[in-house]
Amino acid sequence: MKKVDMNADPALAALQALIAYLAHEGEPMIVLDPAYNILGANPAYRRQFGRAGEPVLGQKCYRVSHHYDVPCDQAGEHCPMRRSLELGGPDRVLHIHHTPRGPEHVNVELRPILDPQGRVLAYVERLCTVRHASAEPSAEGLVGRSAVFMAALESLQRVAPSMLPVLLLGESGTGKELFARALHEASPRAGGPFVVVDCSGLSEALFESELFGYEKGAFTGAHARKPGLVETAQGGTLFLDEMGDVPLAMQVKLLRLIETGGYRRVGGLETRQADFRLVAATHQPLARMVAEGRFREDLYYRINAFPIELPALRERPEDIALLVDSILKREAPAGVPLSLTPAALARLQAHAWPGNVRELRNVLERARLFADDGLIRVEHLPSGLARTPVLPAAKQACDEALLHAVQGFTGTRRTLAARLGLSERTLYRRLKALGPD
Incomplete structure (x- = not known):
């Protein structure tokens, strides 16, 4: 699609009026053309997501939000604009955006703006930061x-x-x-x-x-x-x-x-x-x-x-370093920073964690008692810490819940995965492991 020229067509006056109207909205909002260019951004967006000295208008939304060189769907993520084109209507997704405060979870709601002939002129995107979860190490809440x-x-x-x-x-x-x-x-x-x-x-x-x-x-x-x-x-x-x-x-x-x-x-x-x-x-x-x-x-x-x-810890190994830093923030005595050697972190990432985050917390609480200089080393970890088999009872419970959710479900695998809180890849793998029935 061609980039929308805001000054070329009087028919776009309504779109210009919309951009002006959004200035009075209390929630961060931007207007995008179909080529991902930011046409307008209200003050709430500039306050929460803009960086001092860096322009917003005319920038690609994926560069501002993700620092990507390509749209989200080409970077392996859900792109609400691409999905909106497929659906012919609005879309919503949870993303991690780069902000002046660091990476944050952000709810993104996108709606198309149509001309009288039903063609997409632009998109309005509303953004809402998720305050009860963190994409960085945090001493409290979900991480x-x-x-x-x-x-x-x-x-x-x-x-x-x-x-x-x-x-x-x-x-x-x-x-x-x-x-x-x-x-x-x-x-x-x-x-x-x-x-x-x-x-x-x-x-x-x-x-x-x-x-x-x-x-x-x-x-x-x-x-x-x-x-x-x-x-x-x-x-x-x-x-x-x-x-x-x-x-x-x-x-x-x-x-x-x-x-x-x-x-x-x-x-x-x-x-x-x-x-x-x-x-x-x-x-x-x-x-x-x-x-x-x-x-x-x-x-x-x-x-x-x-x-x-809720996913087991072994299904989210990329979160282990983040969780480790968060747990150490919570457990460290005041003024005494704690950290791990790369070898110790690698050992933690190789473990299957049948006890999940609770087991990880227990291991770190024990290890910090041996880290007199604030550095947790491999020798401070339990000697038997290695990749362990999944407990049969726990696996049976999760498989039972998964089979029940699948029975009678008529939507797409993507929709089912989102409903269950799984990635499509994890859902496919688990269904395949359960057999053809």
């Missing part, structure tokens, strides 16, 4: 840049504004609570409480009293009324961790709570109304548990409205 991490984060960004229940799937130690907290922070309920319920190891009676609270005298030792975690989560997010451990008898009451919002404190008669966003997580194969009668089918489908599969 990652790999394709599988980005896919899970993009799924999280898409579902966060809604009230749909979200089910986080993945092996133990993949950071489900961090993802759940990020989901809360990206939602309209970010100003409300984020309440965690650890469902593992709770008896039926204890689970009910913890979740719903109890009245004075409800049982021996109930000397005063106590609000439950459902009540504490009012106006916010309720995170049910290890959902597969909820006692079967309690699943009925939990289903009623989710469907009607109504519950009673233990020993109480008054029906109270809950107001929370539900996020659940499990490493267990819920679909198999349903088939075996260990988990209610109706509850399963209620909490499984939007599943997100």
Whole structure:
């Protein structure tokens, strides 16, 4: 397509008016022609993404955002403009952009501007920085840049504004609570409480009293009324961790709570109304548990409205160095920087991490106690640290979740991969490993 000349055709006056209008928008926005040239940029964009002394207008968007010499799709990434041409409509993607503050996760929404004949005159691109995840070492929150991490984060960004229940799937130690907290922070309920319920190891009676609270005298030792975690989560997010451990008898009451919002404190008669966003997580194969009668089918489908599969650490080896720096930032004593020798980092990158990020954190916490000069060496790492086989139970759980997600899905493999929080390559590899059926 030819570059749009803003001064050559009076028919483009409406486009010029649009550029002027965007100056009053509070979110960063730019206008692009079909040849990727930036025609206009509002003040919010210049403040957040512009670099002092560097021009923006007339520059290629991929050079400003990514420092690429070619469009994103030619550099192996999702290009929203290319996708918009294919779809004939808007597109949205999560990218890592270069900014004055360094690389950042950015939500990009692109919409075509058409002339009366339906031809594309230009595109409007809205950009929103993701504040609850980092593309650089960070002492808190989610950290990652790999394709599988980005896919899970993009799924999280898409579902966060809604009230749909979200089910986080993945092996133990993949950071489900961090993802759940990020989901809360990206939602309209970010100003409300984020309440965690650890469902593992709770008896039926204890689970009910913890979740719903109890009245004075409800049982021996109930000397005063106590609000439950459902009540504490009012106006916010309720995170049910290890959902597969909820006692079967309690699943009925939990289903009623989710469907009607109504519950009673233990020993109480008054029906109270809950107001929370539900996020659940499990490493267990819920679909198999349903088939075996260990988990209610109706509850399963209620909490499984939007599943997100979190990648295992062995699926994101390119993130290990980033995670190592982040963990060391969190664990280092004040004023005492910690780092690794290249050989030690290579050893960590060669390990399969069956315990995922939790195992990596434990290894680094132990190693730093031996690093008197602040430098972690190979000899400070566990002697048996090497590539280890995947634990059969964990692999079985993930395979079960994947097979259930595939059943009945009629969209493209790309769409399924994004929904599961996987790259297309990882999805293809895992489906191939599971066999032709």
